[in-house]
Each structure stands twice: as C-alpha cells, then as structure tokens.
Amino acid sequence: MNDQGPLLTRGVRWSLAGLGLVLLAALVLGFVVLPSVKPDFREAGWWQAICRAAGVPTRWYEAGAMDDPGASRVPVVPDFTRVAGGDVGRGGTLALQCTMCHGARGVSASDVPNLAGQYAEVVFKQMLDYRNGQRRHALMQALATSLSEQDIRDLAAFYAQLPRPSPNPQQARVPALVDVGSPLRGIAPCASCHGGIDQKPGSPWLEGMPRAYLEAQMEAFAIGERRNDAHGVMRNVARQMTAAEVVDTASYYASRRVPFSPTAPGR
Ligand code: HEC
Ligand code: HEC
The missing domain is CATH 1.10.760.10 (Cytochrome c-like domain)
Structure with a gap:
C-alpha cells in the first residue's frame, strides 16, 4: 500500500516525459523536416503549415488565405476551336494588338510566352481564364476583357496555324x-x-x-x-x-x- 504513492508519481512522470517526447518529435517533423523537403511548405506560411500538419483538407484554408479565384470554368475539349470554326483572317487582324509583346509571328523576343503554333484550345482557354479572372495578370486580364469570345476563337485559330519557332537541331540532354x-x-x-x-x-x-x-x-x-x-x-x-x-x-x-x-x- 505504502509503495503505491511513489509508484504512481513515477508512472505519471514517465508518461509525461513520453508525451513530451512525442510532442517534440511531432513539432520537429511538422515544422523542420517537412518544410525542408517540401519547398512550398515554407512559402505557404505558418498558418498553412499548421493546417497541413494537422491534415486539414487544402481547400478549407487556401480559399480563405488567398482570395480564391475559383477553378477554371472553361471545359477542355480537344480541338474545339477548330470544330467551332475560328476565322484565321479575322484573327490575324485582331492579333495586331498582340504583336508588340508576343512578336509579329507569335514568337517572343523577350520573356513573354510564344503563341506561334500553340494549340488553339490552349490559347482559347487561357484567354477565357484571364477574362474570367481565374488566371491573374493585370495586363492580360485587361486585354482579354476587351475581347469577345468569337475574337478569342479567331485569335486562337490564327496563332495555331503560325509555324512554331524552328526546333534546335542540337541534341539536348533530356531531363x-x-x-x-x-x-x-x-x-x-x-x-x-x-x-x-x-x-x-x-x-x-x-x-x-x-x-x-x-x-x-x-x-x-x-x-x-x-x-x-x-x-x-x-x-x-x-x-x-x-x-x-x-x-x-x-x-x-x-x-x-x-x-x-x-x-x-x-x-
Ligand atoms: C503588353 C504586352 C502584351 C500584350 C500586348 C499581349 N500580351 Fe499576352 N501575355 C503577355 C505576358 C507578359 C504574358 C504572361 C502572363 C502571365 O504570366 O500570366 C502573356 C500571356 C498570354 C497568354 C498565355 C500563354 C500561355 O502559354 O499560357 C496568351 C494566350 C496570350 N498572352 C495571348 C495574347 C493575345 C491574344 C494578345 C492580343 C490580343 C496578347 N496576348 C497581348 C504580354 C502581352
Ligand atoms: C498530367 C499532365 C501534365 C504533366 C505530367 C505535366 N503537365 Fe505541365 N501542364 C499541364 C496542363 C493541363 C497545363 C495547363 C494548365 C491550365 O489549364 O492552365 C500545364 C501547364 C504547364 C506550364 C505553364 C505553361 C504555359 O504556357 O502556361 C508549364 C511551364 C508546365 N506545365 C511545365 C511542366 C513540366 C516541366 C512538367 C514535367 C515536370 C509538366 N508540366 C508535367 C499538364 C501536365
């Protein structure tokens, strides 16, 4: 009977120490190990790190944290621009607004993406995403807003038929x-x-x-x-x-x- 007092305290002490160790291991894993192997842990900030460590579904905290533009509303169907008939000639005229940045033949000399030979459905989808605010870029959003859906179809058809930049004959090492x-x-x-x-x-x-x-x-x-x-x-x-x-x-x-x-x- 007399032994039970100290025994209980020792038991409690051991379990407390054990709990402390588990907590420490969890903290190290959640805040040191995981962030160091997954780069986006660091960039996403502490709140997301905590939510993720706790296993909260991404959409619960991302929506509030970042003013969610929502998922793209553009259904992706192969070749739908060709099916719906974009007018290449009209697209070429509209494209005069784009040459300044995307190049006269859709190949950019700066860090702007090429459009020459881009799949029509890609140009169509990206333009609609800019227009609907699901892809953010102040300049492209402003431009896309001024275009009708038919304008965008025509632009997509025009760029799709321009030749892609000449492929480099040098064999690069493929990652x-x-x-x-x-x-x-x-x-x-x-x-x-x-x-x-x-x-x-x-x-x-x-x-x-x-x-x-x-x-x-x-x-x-x-x-x-x-x-x-x-x-x-x-x-x-x-x-x-x-x-x-x-x-x-x-x-x-x-x-x-x-x-x-x-x-x-x-x-
Ligand atoms: C003032 C420069 C400028 C003009 C003018 C411009 N763009 Fe852009 N465009 C950009 C930049 C910069 C980006 C990359 C934006 C980003 O990071 O999202 C871009 C991106 C795009 C993309 C996405 C490409 C991809 O591979 O995802 C499309 C499509 C596009 N532009 C089409 C057009 C069309 C069509 C026009 C003319 C109506 C046009 N742009 C006019 C600068 C411009
Ligand atoms: C399962 C299919 C898939 C795989 C695998 C994939 N991607 Fe993508 N990628 C996409 C789609 C779809 C988009 C366009 C998303 C959208 O609608 O905006 C995209 C967009 C991109 C873009 C933006 C291009 C632009 O002009 O807007 C880059 C860069 C990119 N991917 C690079 C890569 C690299 C590098 C790899 C390999 C490590 C890769 N992707 C693997 C499907 C894929």
Whole structure:
C-alpha cells in the first residue's frame, strides 16, 4: 500500500516525459523536416503549415488565405476551336494588338510566352481564364476583357496555324522528368501531357518558350498562386519538383529552339 504513492508519481512522470517526447518529435517533423523537403511548405506560411500538419483538407484554408479565384470554368475539349470554326483572317487582324509583346509571328523576343503554333484550345482557354479572372495578370486580364469570345476563337485559330519557332537541331540532354517522370513521386513524364510522347487537351506546347517564363509559371503553380489548371494537374506536378528540377526542365524546353536572332527571317 505504502509503495503505491511513489509508484504512481513515477508512472505519471514517465508518461509525461513520453508525451513530451512525442510532442517534440511531432513539432520537429511538422515544422523542420517537412518544410525542408517540401519547398512550398515554407512559402505557404505558418498558418498553412499548421493546417497541413494537422491534415486539414487544402481547400478549407487556401480559399480563405488567398482570395480564391475559383477553378477554371472553361471545359477542355480537344480541338474545339477548330470544330467551332475560328476565322484565321479575322484573327490575324485582331492579333495586331498582340504583336508588340508576343512578336509579329507569335514568337517572343523577350520573356513573354510564344503563341506561334500553340494549340488553339490552349490559347482559347487561357484567354477565357484571364477574362474570367481565374488566371491573374493585370495586363492580360485587361486585354482579354476587351475581347469577345468569337475574337478569342479567331485569335486562337490564327496563332495555331503560325509555324512554331524552328526546333534546335542540337541534341539536348533530356531531363529524366521530361521523358520518364518520377514514378516514386507520382509525376508523369512532362512529355506525356505537353507533347513528345502524347498531348493531353489543354496542355501547352512548351518547346522554345522563354526559360524565365517557364520557371515563373512552375513556381506560381507550386505555391498555388496560379491555379487555373483543371483538377490541379499541373499544381500536383510543380509542388513536388525541387528548385533544381524547375530550372533544369525550363532550360531544356527553352533550349529546344534555335536561339533568337533579330535578323532571322520570319521573326
Ligand atoms: C503588353 C504586352 C502584351 C500584350 C500586348 C499581349 N500580351 Fe499576352 N501575355 C503577355 C505576358 C507578359 C504574358 C504572361 C502572363 C502571365 O504570366 O500570366 C502573356 C500571356 C498570354 C497568354 C498565355 C500563354 C500561355 O502559354 O499560357 C496568351 C494566350 C496570350 N498572352 C495571348 C495574347 C493575345 C491574344 C494578345 C492580343 C490580343 C496578347 N496576348 C497581348 C504580354 C502581352
Ligand atoms: C498530367 C499532365 C501534365 C504533366 C505530367 C505535366 N503537365 Fe505541365 N501542364 C499541364 C496542363 C493541363 C497545363 C495547363 C494548365 C491550365 O489549364 O492552365 C500545364 C501547364 C504547364 C506550364 C505553364 C505553361 C504555359 O504556357 O502556361 C508549364 C511551364 C508546365 N506545365 C511545365 C511542366 C513540366 C516541366 C512538367 C514535367 C515536370 C509538366 N508540366 C508535367 C499538364 C501536365
């Protein structure tokens, strides 16, 4: 009987120490280990880190934290612009508003994305997303708002038939993510959506795009600043990429065109 007092206190002491250890391990895991292996943990801020560590579904806290523009409202159907008949001639006239930045032949000399040879459904969807506010960019949003849906169809048809920038004949080293993906992380090869192996409707043609633009878009997807991708397909990829992989894949795609020269014909 006499022994029970000290025994109980010792038991309580042990369980308290155990609890403390578990708590410490959880804190280290949630705030030190996970943020260091997943870059978007750090950028997303403490509130999201806490929510995520607690297993709260993403949409519960992302919506409030970031003034959610909502999911894209544009259904992605292959070739729907061709089916619906965009007018290339009319598109060419409308495109005079775009040449200043996207280049006279849809190939940009600066860090603006190329439009030449871009899949019509991609241009159509992105323009509508800018117009509806699901993709944010002050300039493109203002421009898109001034265009009718038919204008956008015509522009998409016009850009789709322009020749893509000449492919670089030099064989570049293909990053593993591009043609194999990362099965362990559940990342499908980029080329299985973006062309090369296969093209999934709505996935832009990336070859020859400016490196800085590609990097910026992947980073924006990774931190959820851009989220007009249907079902988060691209966010799920970008979130899992390391900074080095972003640079590597962006450099690869950017290198897939003959370097820009202002004197080259047709530019
Ligand atoms: C003043 C410069 C400027 C003008 C003019 C301009 N754009 Fe853009 N455009 C940009 C920039 C910069 C981006 C990248 C924006 C971003 O980061 O979301 C862009 C992005 C786009 C995209 C998305 C491309 C992709 O691969 O996702 C499309 C489509 C587009 N523009 C079409 C047009 C069309 C059509 C016009 C003419 C009606 C036009 N733009 C006029 C600067 C411009
Ligand atoms: C499962 C299909 C899929 C895979 C795999 C995929 N992407 Fe994407 N990606 C998309 C889609 C769809 C979009 C367009 C989203 C939208 O509607 O705005 C996109 C958009 C992008 C953009 C923005 C381009 C632009 O002009 O707006 C970049 C950059 C990009 N992906 C890079 C990559 C890289 C690099 C990989 C490989 C590591 C990859 N993607 C793997 C489907 C995919």
